[in-house]
Amino acid sequence: MTMSRALCRPRCTQPPKNVPSSGQRQIMRPKEKVVLVMGATGCGKTRLSIDLASCFPSEIINSDKIQVYEGLDVVTNKVTKEEQRGIPHHLLGTQNPNTEFTASDFCDMASHAIQSITDRHKLPIIVGGSNSYIEALVDKFGSRYDWCCLWVDVSMPVLHSYVAQRVDEMVDGGMVKELRPFFNPNGDYSRGIRKAIGVAEFDAYFRREACSSNETRVRLLQEAVRDVKRNTCQLACKQLGRIHRLRSVKGWNIHRVSATPVFQKRGHEANETWNSMVAQPCTSVVSQFLYNANVVSRSRVSPSLQQN
Structure with a gap:
């Protein structure tokens, strides 16, 4: 699949703003930006994160609580080295499979990864289906960063198939x-x-x-x-419920894009549909987030992403 590069450009940093305080002028630097890619298992989160990282100078942080462990690459459906396209991935297959990796562990390690990535003037993209880990991270460190949340949604009957x-x-x-x-x-x-x-x-x-x-x-x-x-389908339903809760109860600004039509097609036609209905709209949202944040924050769901 070839994705349009019209919206792809190097990440830029906004200039500091001078704000007077107590009679003095202090420099307030803009917050670093982070992108979250969310969705139920099998929806295409990993594919989208790599598309975005191929477009913007980025590195990817895995937030799947099982893929963080070493081993069971087929069972856990880890992205392969070839599929990674040379993009650095953090917290992917790095932990001892016999130890317990908690949400607190994830917050600590992910926050260090975010800092390291932003220090290299790159965009951290956090992707995975463990929404409890993502929620804990945002609750703990959210005030330090500007967040853009993308949700790849697929209708449950289609996803279950x-x-x-x-x-x-x-x-x-x-x-x-x-x-x-x-x-x-x-x-x-x-x-x-x-x-x-x-x-x-x-x-x-x-x-x-x-x-x-x-x-x-x-x-x-x-x-x-x-x-x-059966249990994978139940997990998908549970993940979807948590996303709805983050949106409706916690008030997260989550941009939804429907990938259902992609799963209803095959081969080249499916790739073209992914490009037009998922990759390009999400690239537009991230571009607006990086270079014109006010455009993104005007509404909970971008009108261009309201396909069903």
């Missing part, structure tokens, strides 16, 4: 083999990377496969895959 297809592709891509070393008859599925959808769901399969008939193993595998699909 895509999720089911993606799980089948993950199975074909080695999901079972990747999960096997993480099976432990006495394992704790409430800590570390073992919280990932797929680990607990395959417990019965790994526990019984050695002493089961081929027919039973096939049935157990089908049941495990079915549970992964």
Whole structure:
């Protein structure tokens, strides 16, 4: 997919404003800017973050509480090195899978990453489906930065169909083999990377496969895959609910863009639809945010992003 570069230009820094205080003139520097990309699992958040980072000098910070761990790249659907297009990614596959990485840990490490990125005069783009981590970060450090929140939305029936297809592709891509070393008859599925959808769901399969008939193993595998699909869809619904709460209860200014038509097409046509209905409108919002912040702040949802 080739995205229009008409709105892509190097990031600039606004000049300091002189504001009188107590009879003296003090320099107030503008806040650094941060972009958040939100949405349910499978909606295209990662794709959009890389599109934006390819357009504006940026680095990406992962805010997915499971992708932060090392391992299970297929199961957790981590972005590959090739897909990263050379864009630096932070907090992606960096943590010990047997330790617990908390929201507080994320806030501390993400804030350091943001500072490091802005010190290099680049734009931090935070992307991931763990909205509780994002909310904690904004609650803790939000006053230090200007935030632009983008929400990639896909209708649930369409997204559920895509999720089911993606799980089948993950199975074909080695999901079972990747999960096997993480099976432990006495394992704790409430800590570390073992919280990932797929680990607990395959417990019965790994526990019984050695002493089961081929027919039973096939049935157990089908049941495990079915549970992964169901729990992933439930996660998507939960993520969507949290975004609505951030918008309606906490009053976050979130710019929604509908990617539903993208998932209803295939191949080149899907890429063109993504470009016109998701990548370009979001690039416009970020461009306005970086170079003309007042345009973005006038309304909760940009009129150009109100496709259904």
